[in-house]
Every structure is written in structure tokens, then in C-alpha cells.
Amino acid sequence: MSRVDKEKSVNVQVLLRCRPFSDDELRSNAPQVVTCNDYQREVAVTQTIAGKQIDRVFTFDKVFGPTARQRDLYDQAIIPIVNEVLEGFNCTIFAYGQTGTGKTYTMEGECRRAKSGPEGQLPSDAGVIPRAVKQIFDTLERQNTEYSVKVTFLELYNEEITDLLAPEEISKVALEERQKKPLPLMEDGKGGVLVRGLEEEIVTNCSEIFSLLERGSAKRRTAETLLNKQSSRSHSLFSITIHIKEATPEGEELIKCGKLNLVDLAGSENICRSGAREGRAREAGEINKSLLTLGRVITALVEHLGHVPYRDSKLTRLLRDSLGGRTKTCIIATVSPSVHCLEETLSTLDYAHRAKSIKNRPEVNQKMMKSTLIKDLYGEIDRLKAEVYAAREKVGVYIPKDRYQMEENERKAMADQIEQMTASLETNQKQITDLQEKYDSELQHSADLSKKLEATEVNYISYL
Numbered sequence: 001m002s003r004v005d006k007e008k009s010v011n012v013q014v015l016l017r018c019r020p021f022s023d024d025e026l027r028s029n030a031p032q033v034v035t036c037n038d039y040q041r042e043v044a045v046t047q048t049i050a051g052k053q054i055d056r057v058f059t060f061d062k063v064f065g066p067t068a069r070q071r072d073l074y075d076q077a078i079i080p081i082v083n084e085v086l087e088g089f090n091c092t093i094f095a096y097g098q099t100g101t102g103k104t105y106t107m108e109g110e111c112r113r114a115k116s117g118p119e120g121q122l123p124s125d126a127g128v129i130p131r132a133v134k135q136i137f138d139t140l141e142r143q144n145t146e147y148s149v150k151v152t153f154l155e156l157y158n159e160e161i162t163d164l165l166a167p168e169e170i171s172k173v174a175l176e177e178r179q180k181k182p183l184p185l186m187e188d189g190k191g192g193v194l195v196r197g198l199e200e201e202i203v204t205n206c207s208e209i210f211s212l213l214e215r216g217s218a219k220r221r222t223a224e225t226l227l228n229k230q231s232s233r234s235h236s237l238f239s240i241t242i243h244i245k246e247a248t249p250e251g252e253e254l255i256k257c258g259k260l261n262l263v264d265l266a267g268s269e270n271i272c273r274s275g276a277r278e279g280r281a282r283e284a285g286e287i288n289k290s291l292l293t294l295g296r297v298i299t300a301l302v303e304h305l306g307h308v309p310y311r312d313s314k315l316t317r318l319l320r321d322s323l324g325g326r327t328k329t330c331i332i333a334t335v336s337p338s339v340h341c342l343e344e345t346l347s348t349l350d351y352a353h354r355a356k357s358i359k360n361r362p363e364v365n366q367k368m369m370k371s372t373l374i375k376d377l378y379g380e381i382d383r384l385k386a387e388v389y390a391a392r393e394k395v396g397v398y399i400p401k402d403r404y405q406m407e408e409n410e411r412k413a414m415a416d417q418i419e420q421m422t423a424s425l426e427t428n429q430k431q432i433t434d435l436q437e438k439y440d441s442e443l444q445h446s447a448d449l450s451k452k453l454e455a456t457e458v459n460y461i462s463y464l
């Protein structure tokens, strides 16, 4: 395929996975309402409405029924995506579905046991992340070229970002402190966003990534226990960035860059259920905000509405490029086969089906000259040195003066903007009041005229 072909707009790829019955569902003899036809790429949902059996059939790019293994899903759907990352594209894989339908199973699987064995084999229930990591390192090692692999792992809960790889002590105090000071999301000046202070770990082989994943997942679990939250209410984003060295025939050294985002979304039922609990509005409402905004972004893209509300939530700001942008995107929608989840299953299928019409225009990342990259890295080192210096010299939390100035300017610019908007709001309100007064007086005037006219008519008739 030529580069030109690759850069045409492509639809978001949507896969459907239905998990097997759980032990609970089997114990309660829950009837099966979802039937998958993997070959026809169809999934049928059986409903009984007013005593009549009605089947709704949905078609997806790929369908994986309850007997599909982790390996089947990976080999058939994910290998090509990871190959594109290695070619220099940015790709995102989302897992979307009701709690307990297998999002984490699909994305992570049994990561704790997912270390490569002596023959480099993964356990059969390893999910997309460990398999992708293995594919990346196997390919890079085969290519026998210079490369670097960096990962980040963050959690988004209550519209606040936590770094799951931050090397700090996990204590209640530290966590509470972190809750107060979540990592800020900033514009990167190139049309994207960056999470300031997010730990980027350089990894050199598969097993390093697995220990990082374990560390991140353990931190997520500890945070859950300490702060009494559940993974089903938070989103996690694991990103792998790969730089590969290439030489041009002229002997110039270029760096190719690709990024893979792996997103485990909060349980989709949180959209409606959490909204109903007014007392815990903040917690629930904010989760709503990211998932709801994701839904609104999808609607705006599918219905070609002029305004796409990316800026309304952190999730959509972080993943803006994956929805309608230059990233290649795949959504894995997960459902249960049981009648108990029927309503949620239908809503997941509708949601995922609509997402199929989103179009992205994937573009391969521009290759960088090695010398430019080194210059950028020196700039980064200087910035970090300044931060270390500022922190060492002072007590408490200090940031370099230029950064403080930049943030102060941003804050001032926003305050000015708010002031301007408030002023224009006041002007508008005044205009509305003036217009209302004019309207009222016109109304009065017209009532007076009607009265006069009536009196004139009466006079006229009596005159005749």
C-alpha cells in the first residue's frame, strides 16, 4: 500500500467481544440473549417485547464470541495495528463496555503472570498490552536497529490525573496529597496536550514493561482501597512511544516515531447510574463528564456537527487525535451474553455501532533528523536541570522562574478572558433589558393606538 493510500480517511474500526457466562450467571441459569456469528461479523440480541421474540442484529468489523481466545483477538485484530505503530503511525485501542464484561481482561489479561517464559512465551490469557509489548520488542530485535521505547501509565478519576508510574511511596498521606495536587493537563503548543510531570519510563525489554504494568496496576489497586473507589469508575491509559533509527541512502540518520495508546475506559453503566446519585454528584458527575463527553464527541463527529466538544473533558482532550484526528483508532466493545445485562448490552452495541462511522485521517509521523532530536533532548535536559536546581535550593515546592512566569501569564490571560466575557455578558444583558423596555413601550403604544382606533370607530359610526 502506498503512503498516499494510507493517508486517506479511514473509519474507526470497531470490534465486538462477548465474554463467556460467568460462574454467577451459570449458577442463576441466566438465559442467553446474545449470539455471535464470528464469520459473518454479526451479533444478534434476542428481546421479548409484548410476548414477541425480536432479534436485533448488529454488524461490526470483527466479532469475537465467547469461545474466542485472547490470542485469536490479538492475531486477527491487533497485530496489524501494532505493525502500523512500528511504521510510524499513532494508534489507539479503546475498551468500552459495562463493568464486568471483560475490558481489563481484554486489555491486560493476567498481566501478573504475563512475564515471558524461558522460550519467550506468554500465558494464554495475556491480554492486548503484554502481547503488543512482546510484538514490539520481537520486531525491533529482529530488525537489528537502534531504538528506544518509553511508556507512561496514567489513571483518570474524577477528572483528575494520577501517574501510575510515579516512584513515590504509596501511603494514604501521599495519595491524599496527590488527590489535592493532580497532574495538570497543558496545551503543548503544537495542537496537542501534555500531562505535566508525568513519569516517562524508558524500557529496554519485555520484562521491564511487565514490572511497570504490575507496579501501575498495584498502585491502582492500592489507591482503590485507600480512597474507596473502583477501577470500574476510572479510566486508565497506557502509552508506548517507540523511536527507531533509520539511515537514508545519503547516510543521514533519521528517527521514526510511533505511539500506541491503550485505553481501559470506566464501566459504561456509570454514564447513567452515577448521574442518578445526586448526593455524590462530584464523584459521579465527573466520571459522567468524561464518558458523557466521549459520547457527545462521537455524536458530533458522526452527525458532522460543527462543534466537537473535545475540550469539555480530560479524556477527550487527551485522546482528541484518536477521534476524528490523525491517529488510527480501534474500539473493542465488550458485552455479556446474559439476559441480566440486556439493557446495557443493547446500549453498548448502539454506542459502538455509531462509532463505526467516525472517520480519521491517519498520517504517518514526520521523521526527525537525529541531530534535531538530540537538540530537543538537550533542551529538555536543561529544563529538568533548572527544575532540580530550583527544588534543591528552596524548601517546599518550587518551580523555575520562567515556568512560573509562563503559568502566571496563562492564568492572567484566562482571567482577562473571563473579565472580557463578563463585560460582554453585561453589555448583552443591558441590551436585552433595553430591548425589553422598548418592546414593552411599543406594546403599550400599540395598545393605546388600538384604543384610540376603537374610540374613533365608535365616534365615526355614531356620526354616520
Ligand SMILES: Nc1ncnc2c1ncn2[C@@H]1O[C@H](COP(=O)(O)OP(=O)(O)OP(=O)(O)O)[C@@H](O)[C@H]1O
Pocket: 018, 019, 020, 022, 097, 098, 099, 100, 101, 102, 103, 104, 105, 106, 231, 232, 233, 266, 267, 334
Ligand atoms: N473473554 C473472557 N474469557 C474468560 N473470562 C473473561 C473474559 N472476559 C472477562 N472475563 C472474566 O470476567 C471477569 C470480569 O472481567 P473484567 O474485570 O475484565 O471486566 P471489566 O469490564 O474490566 O470490569 P470493570 O469495568 O469493573 O473494570 C473477570 O474475572 C475476567 O477474568
